[in-house]
Amino acid sequence: MTRRVLVVRLDGTGDVLLAGPAVRAVAAAPDTEVSLLCGPAGEAAGRLLPGVRHVLGWASPWVVAPAPPVTRAGVDDVVAMLAGHAFDEAVVLTSFHQSPLPTALVLRLAGVPRITGASVDHAGTLLDVRLRPGAGPGDDLPEDLPEPERALAIAAAAGYLLPFDDDGRLAVHPPPPVTALLGPVADEPYVVLHPGATVAARQWPVEHHRAAAALLERDGIPVVVTGSRDERALTATVAGGRSVDLGGRTDLAHLAGVLAGASAVVAGNTGAAHLAAAVGTPVVSLFSPVVPALKWRPYKVAQVLLGDQDAPCRDTRARDCPVPGHPCLRGVPPEEVVAALRRLTAARPEPGPELVQKGLP
Template sequence: MKATLILLKQVDRLAGRLAASLLPRPVPRQTNVPPKSILVIRPGGIGDAALLAPALHALQRSYPGVSIDILAERRNAGAFALCPGLRSVSRYDVPAEFFPVLRSSYDVVIDTEQWHRLSAVVARIVRAGIKIGFATNERRRLFTHPIPYEQDDYEADSFMRLLTPLGIRGEGEAECSFLAVPARDAELVDQLLGGLKGRRFVALFPGASIAERRWGAERFASLAALLVQRGIGVVVVGGESERAAGRTVEAAGGLSLCGRTGLAATAAVIGRSALLVSGDSGILHIAVGLGIPTVSLFGPGRAKKWAPRNGCHTVINKELPCSPCTTFGYTPKCPENARCMADITEHEVENAVLEKISHV
């Protein structure tokens, strides 16, 4: 999957930029007829997919009975299982799923990608009277309605802004819960939790797509030991790439489910927890979408854009002069070994967890 992602970015830099510059601009088409079919394009990671859910709900509320198709990627398609009411989810890095979408027609196409151009090219090619997307580079030429994008706006609000050409406004209207776990995955969790079933526990996610955003398996293990000493159960969640970190935390007294659950079942585990501790990650946004309190660790990432809001969540951020350093998803290699993350101590996180769960 990583090799496919690198290839897509290389194609975007070359073919995407060229196509975005050469394709003719679409002809704006005004209509007062409510759309019956909408294609929403969402490449990228799990976090973007999760925070897109409030905008999808707004479309469903505004246009009852509308058919919404999602064009995602293999790495984030599973997140849309947590968004009820969608007609279909296809993946553009799976040709057998991509080409039927390319040949389809819609009333509206909404490209939610923030920077890369290939998705904008797809939006331009797919037949639709209204084409909406972010105007961050040459991609603005390919939409009937290009929308400004700001680096310091909360991402769910940025996605909601894409709906303004349709007369839908909802920026700043935070939903306490905007994701739902399928029933079959909720039932599976009871078996996985074993002796922790019915007990209060804290979920830990030690992973991150970028090394600079990781707090470290040893620190998570130390945190787990501190919590276990206080009689609080600990469950580590994650995929195959978090198995080693899960074993480290398990040795400190936690239960590791890393690599044993798909994304929906992982969401079900988080949904049973009292709280999630995570760095800046897609799993963090899954917890937010489920209405679960979080303690999040920020450093390289843009807290204004990605950190959870409202009193249910605690954000730990050292706010060093060099952070945040991430722009449009790119984090440069840190010459100080991600000091913004390393300076966060286990006791600091423990105190935040204890303060938060005392109110749960």
């Protein structure tokens, strides 16, 4: 009999992609069918993950921003939806600052008989398998783990391990052809600039992006600028009439194809960086330290990480930069990004992180 397991990651694109190795661990179990429950912004990423049979979306009031109101009708709807799938088990994946307990309560109301999660708080009967995050006596989940490894640890506590032939890297299904989108640069060694981010605190200034594109084009390196439909004005500004502007012209699957064909990608700590890692393309990561790089930097892919990781905004999880002038990223000049690109594209190195912090050797 097929066992129906629900993997929960109530977030958007980047976090769902980072959950991919844990999803594969669950899906590798014999006679197991995996469904993924994620936030609306993560559904497209969920459909790209190997091992996922069904993707369910839910705007959870304790994860999605801006948060929708909590209503009896809304809770009843999601409980009924989950109950209709008759899941045998749920594995709730969370970051260090999230609690699985509200989600576990909803899952219990939906009749899920076995639930695993990581909680610093007493879980009572909400969790059948509980990991205790921290570094103290009795704690069994270290907090200094990259997000994919934290998710794998939660899956392992539920009894799900990656097969020996799975290297644990991020992965997506093979992307569709993108030659028509790329036009004349399809057969050239192009670089992708992805200037947007879901929150302003993680964006490198638009004028820096535009200057970097101009420097690359001047040196004969084709540039492709990517972004969502809402970012078309931003991508047009960066492209400056010289570069290929794909703003609003790719869904997530086609964006994966564009990134897969690139020599390297420049992106902030946002979903595009994780998508690049999932297709094995080196990343120049303009990483704002509002969240820890240890946890959310591009995973197991060749990279250069730029930005002052000791800036005053460190670990604030701020959506808008709390420091005047946005110095952690504004202080990274376009020339430094171009130099990092040259290092990455000179010889596609074996995947492995290289950390370059502004102001340090």
